[in-house]
Amino acid sequence: MSTPARKRVAVLVSGGGSNMAALIAAAADPAFPAEIVRVICNRPDAGALAKAAAAGVETVIIDHRSYSDRETFDAAVDAALVAAETDIVCLAGFMRLLTPGFVEKWRDRMINIHPSLLPSFKGLHTHARALEADVTLHGCTVHFVRAEMDMGPIIVQAAVPVIDGDTAETLAARVLAAEHRIYPQALAAVASGRAVVDGERVVHTGGGEPPAAFVWPPA
Numbered sequence: 001m002s003t004p005a006r007k008r009v010a011v012l013v014s015g016g017g018s019n020m021a022a023l024i025a026a027a028a029d030p031a032f033p034a035e036i037v038r039v040i041c042n043r044p045d046a047g048a049l050a051k052a053a054a055a056g057v058e059t060v061i062i063d064h065r066s067y068s069d070r071e072t073f074d075a076a077v078d079a080a081l082v083a084a085e086t087d088i089v090c091l092a093g094f095m096r097l098l099t100p101g102f103v104e105k106w107r108d109r110m111i112n113i114h115p116s117l118l119p120s121f122k123g124l125h126t127h128a129r130a131l132e133a134d135v136t137l138h139g140c141t142v143h144f145v146r147a148e149m150d151m152g153p154i155i156v157q158a159a160v161p162v163i164d165g166d167t168a169e170t171l172a173a174r175v176l177a178a179e180h181r182i183y184p185q186a187l188a189a190v191a192s193g194r195a196v197v198d199g200e201r202v203v204h205t206g207g208g209e210p211p212a213a214f215v216w217p218p219a
């Protein structure tokens, strides 16, 4: 039986690109069901660009400041995705709001990682807000993207303990380590067809264990 073709994935980034690097590292395994074909970045000075280039992944800079509105910027991103014959889009620290038309076009083919246990703490400064709220468990979520910010069917979550004395920075570092674990898990589940959207929830099918939420670091 022939091996199914690996899905072609483009990663959209704005910053340091550590999640992007985790996806590239996972996809270096030929058994991983997706390959990272292109990294698209809206900031010419983003650290992600050098990391992607060092890993041999093609980079494209689409500077949002060169576009008069969100529609024309999103059209340029869409053209770069289509040109790379993209099957799946991964947002990895991509700090631009996407227009509803763009999101709809990539519906159920675009996923995002967010540093909280959604639906808690949508938006920015999630770690400081989690500390402020005195929660004892925080974490991260990979979800399909919908037009409303940080909304959409959840694919995988990881729970991370809040530890006495945590600052936003120490908590962020613990969550980021969990992000690097679950983003490749979630992409593998989507790319292999084991995680599919049914209604507005994700169903894990096709045998094998669904990607499990876990507490990081393990006891």
Ligand code: GRF
Pocket: 015, 016, 017, 018, 019, 020, 092, 093, 094, 113, 114, 115, 176, 179
């Ligand atoms: C991550 O915490 C991600 O969840 C959030 O932005 C951060 C990006 O970090 N959306 P990196 O660029 O992947 O290192």
